[in-house]
Amino acid sequence: MKVMLTKTAVAMLAGAALFMGIATAHSESTGNAEADFRIAEMKKLGMNMGAIGKVAKGEMSYSDSLNDNAMQIAEIAANMGKLFPEGSGVEASRAKPEIWTEKDAFQKDIENLQAAATQLVAAVKTGDQAMIGAALKETGGTCGACHKQFRKPKD
Numbered sequence: 646m647k648v649m650l651t652k653t654a655v656a657m658l659a660g661a662a663l664f665m666g667i668a669t670a671h672s673e674s675t676g677n678a679e680a681d682f683r684i685a686e687m688k689k690l691g692m693n694m695g696a697i698g699k700v701a702k703g704e705m706s707y708s709d710s711l712n713d714n715a716m717q718i719a720e721i722a723a724n725m726g727k728l729f730p731e732g733s734g735v736e737a738s739r740a741k742p743e744i745w746t747e748k749d750a751f752q753k754d755i756e757n758l759q760a761a762a763t764q765l766v767a768a769v770k771t772g773d774q775a776m777i778g779a780a781l782k783e784t785g786g787t788c789g790a791c792h793k794q795f796r797k798p799k800d
Contacts, residue, residue: 675737683728684738686721693717694785697769701778711777715762715769718784722762725755739797747794754791761787 674681693714699705729751734740744751761784768780 675735677733677735677738679728679730679733680735680738680740683733683740686724686728690718690721690788693721694781694788697765697777697781701774701781703774707772707774707777711769712766715766719759719762719766722755722759725758726752739799741795741797744795751791751795754787754795758784758787758791 675684696714697711697718700707700711729740729744731745734742734745761780765777765780765784768776771777
């Protein structure tokens with residue numbers, strides 16, 4: 646008996662395999678469940694932005710599945726403030742202490758990400774490569790601005 650897989654099923658299987666590989670690669674715990682969850686969400690954010698980036702760069706064709714990527718980015722952005730509770734700035738995390746000491750500046754960065762993510766969702770819905778690229782650049786810029794002030798460099 647032949648099994649026929651749709652493109653969507655193949656993409657879902659590939660995505661699951663990729664996720665499992667990343668989850669396995671980062672199986673080391675920081676010793677703080679909140680920091681571990683935050684790190685996993687940041688990786689998920691990056692994976693979703695990467696998927697949209699391939700379309701923005703013309704490396705892949707647009708598909709409706711990108712709407713899910715954009716929605717996941719917006720969802721993570723909406724919950725970003727909850728990902729940094731007091732006490733989750735463990736040494737193994739790249740979060741700088743300034744997150745908790747400069748709360749107003751950090752909150753402003755979160756609000757900028759949330760606004761950009763909302764625009765990214767709208768741009769992805771259009772299917773227009775140029776609009777997607779511009780919105781993704783804006784969203785990535787908000788990430789970079791926050792990282793510059795609030796994230797330690799990699800070891």
